Amino acid sequence: MMGVVPVVTLRPVEATPAMLAAAVRNVVGEAVVRTGKIKLDIPPLVENGNTVPMTVSVSSPMTPDDFVRSIHVFNEKNPQPNVGNYYLGPRAGRAQISTRIRLADSQKVVAIARLSDGSFWSATADVVVTLAACTDEVI
Amino acid sequence: MASALINVPRKAKRGEIIEIKTLMSHIMETGYRHTSTGEVVPRDIITSFSCRYNGTEIFRADLFPAIAANPFITFFTVATESGKFDFEWIGDRGFTETASASITVE
Numbered sequence: 001m002m003g004v005v006p007v008v009t010l011r012p013v014e015a016t017p018a019m020l021a022a023a024v025r026n027v028v029g030e031a032v033v034r035t036g037k038i039k040l041d042i043p044p045l046v047e048n049g050n051t052v053p054m055t056v057s058v059s060s061p062m063t064p065d066d067f068v069r070s071i072h073v074f075n076e077k078n079p080q081p082n083v084g085n086y087y088l089g090p091r092a093g094r095a096q097i098s099t100r101i102r103l104a105d106s107q108k109v110v111a112i113a114r115l116s117d118g119s120f121w122s123a124t125a126d127v128v129v130t131l132a133a134c135t136d137e138v139i
Numbered sequence: 140m141a142s143a144l145i146n147v148p149r150k151a152k153r154g155e156i157i158e159i160k161t162l163m164s165h166i167m168e169t170g171y172r173h174t175s176t177g178e179v180v181p182r183d184i185i186t187s188f189s190c191r192y193n194g195t196e197i198f199r200a201d202l203f204p205a206i207a208a209n210p211f212i213t214f215f216t217v218a219t220e221s222g223k224f225d226f227e228w229i230g231d232r233g234f235t236e237t238a239s240a241s242i243t244v245e
Contacts, residue, residue: 051207078205079171085201086214092197093156093217100207102169 020074023081024112027072028120033112037121038071040111044126049103049133056086057096058113058121068095069114077107078133090116102133143238145226150243151218159190159198160213163228163236169204185210185230193222202230218244 024033041055058068067090073083086097095113103109106128113121146160163185170182182204190198198214210228226238 075205079169080203080205082201082203083205084203087199088214089197091192091195091217091219092215094215096215097200098211098213100211102205102207 017076020076020081020108020110023074024072024110027085027112027114031118031120033120033122035122035124037115038111038113038123040109040123040125042109042125042127045128045130046103047130049105049129049131051100052103052127052129053098054101054109055096055098056111056113056123057094058115060095060113060115062090062093062095064090065116067116068092069116071095071097072112072114073101074110074112075101075103075107076109077105078103083109103127103129104133105129143226143228143236145224145238145240147224147240147242148218149241150245153218153220153244155218156215157218157242158213158215159224160211161188161190161226161238162209162211163188164209165228165230165234167202167204167206167208167210171204183231183234185228185234187227187229188212189227190214190216191225191227192216193220194225218242220244 038058046052056071060068068088071086074081109125111123142164144162148157151157165185168183172180185202188200197216221244224240228236
């Protein structure tokens with residue numbers, strides 16, 4: 001135990017379950033995903049997982065030389081890891097999207113931005129859901 | 140039938156960044172639910188949304204079952220010229236819907 005130095009390692013992708021990691025790899029390939037530049041606004045505690053408001057914004061000048069190409073949102077514990085892909089361009093002026101999503105359980109939500117220079121940036125949020133979205137309910 | 144709600148400013152100054160809000164009424168059936176007899180309720184979702192501004196695509200989205208019913212999407216664009224926004228939603232079972240909105244840019 002002696003000499004153990006706490007090390008904070010930025011592993012936004014590897015630290016998550018296999019399906020999520022595979023979905024992220026599908027988008028980013030072998031590129032390094034760094035944390036930062038992107039902001040994921042989602043309530044930390046939601047009562048109803050059937051409709052959870054979410055806003056993703058990326059700090060970018062959105063000029064023809066430096067803009068956000070796409071934003072990809074993933075989740076950890078829904079039946080499928082993908083939530084949505086959003087394709088923008090310099091004409092957007094502001095790299096920000098809002099939508100409403102479903103969360104089947106308390107879990108991590110990951111947003112990744114692909115910039116025009118080919119770099120990838122990510123943000124992660126933990127959401128506690130008290131009433132889960134009905135993924136396997138009997139109707 | 141399905142219907143869309145679109146919110147686009149009627150007027151904008153040239154170069155202004157405007158917000159576009161869209162909502163399409165749709166069940167977004169995930170394909171993961173089942174009936175009391177055990178049959179899976181087949182997936183029925185919108186899979187794609189796009190917006191064109193005077194014919195040029197300015198925004199596109201891929202949707203998955205994790206998007207809530209009645210998909211609500213907002214995004215931004217720079218008001219460059221007067222004209223028309225065309226919105227299109229495409230989904231399972233041959234679902235297609237379109238809507239449009241006009242803008243005057245001064």
